[in-house]
Amino acid sequence: DTEVTQTPKHLVMGMTNKKSLKCEQHMGHRAMYWYKQKAKKPPELMFVYSYEKLSINESVPSRFSPECPNSSLLNLHLHALQPEDSALYLCASSVLTSGRAYEQYFGPGTRLTVT
Amino acid sequence: DAKTTQPPSMDCAEGRAANLPCNHSTISGNEYVYWYRQIHSQGPQYIIHGLKNNETNEMASLIITEDRKSSTLILPHATLRDTAVYYCIVSAFWGNEKLTFGTGTRLTIIP
Numbered sequence: 001d002t003e004v005t006q007t008p009k010h011l012v013m014g015m016t017n018k019k020s021l022k023c024e025q026h027m028g029h030r031a032m033y034w035y036k037q038k039a040k041k042p043p044e045l046m047f048v049y050s051y052e053k054l055s056i057n058e059s060v061p062s063r064f065s066p067e068c069p070n071s072s073l074l075n076l077h078l079h080a081l082q083p084e085d086s087a088l089y090l091c092a093s094s095v096l097t098s099g100r101a102y103e104q105y106f107g108p109g110t111r112l113t114v115t
Numbered sequence: 116d117a118k119t120t121q122p123p124s125m126d127c128a129e130g131r132a133a134n135l136p137c138n139h140s141t142i143s144g145n146e147y148v149y150w151y152r153q154i155h156s157q158g159p160q161y162i163i164h165g166l167k168n169n170e171t172n173e174m175a176s177l178i179i180t181e182d183r184k185s186s187t188l189i190l191p192h193a194t195l196r197d198t199a200v201y202y203c204i205v206s207a208f209w210g211n212e213k214l215t216f217g218t219g220t221r222l223t224i225i226p
Binding site: 107 | 159161200213
């Protein structure tokens with residue numbers, strides 16, 4: 001199974017709502033990532049989890065709160081978002097071994113619209 | 116991570132080889148060259164990576180110049196399904212944790 005799944009596929013939320021995005025993989029990967037992609041732009045890294053611990057936060061606003069409850073699951077909790085946060089949110093995973101290069105497997109993304 | 120430069124767009128006739136160039140003149144010795152592509156409205160898909168030797172897999176070939184300052188991704192027999200944005204990324208090999216996507220090349224395969 002080389003699939004990364006993301007739910008929901010689409011999400012519309014108001015600026016006062018709280019919602020969560022979910023990502024799951026069963027490849028035994030110990031690195032998991034959140035990316036944000038605005039329309040017609042390349043993906044931008046938001047967070048990296050290594051062995052279920054947050055290892056990289058690319059100065060993301062606190063209204064985005066990541067969580068890695070176990071090695072297969074990655075959540076992104078959303079609260080008090082702004083319309084400019086509307087984007088495609090991509091999850092990815094990879095093997096994590098220092099000294100070797102491994103590819104990242106991406107999910108299909110959650111398309112988020114903030115109204 | 117080193118920065119990459121790619122042409123914004125390219126066309127290729129169906130059935131011909133598509134050659135996508137990438138310039139990474141500031142690459143350092145511990146950085147790999149990765150290629151990913153993104154078909155419209157899908158997540159990026161890994162294609163291939165290399166350090167200094169040429170590489171080939173079932174999807175593509177990667178040719179890296181001897182000085183490692185540029186590379187070319189070759190899709191040997193392009194099909195309409197290869198229409199996508201292709202990203203060349205340079206990243207250090209410890210952990211492969213930080214892919215920095217550039218603007219990529221939008222490749223259009225012409226029937």
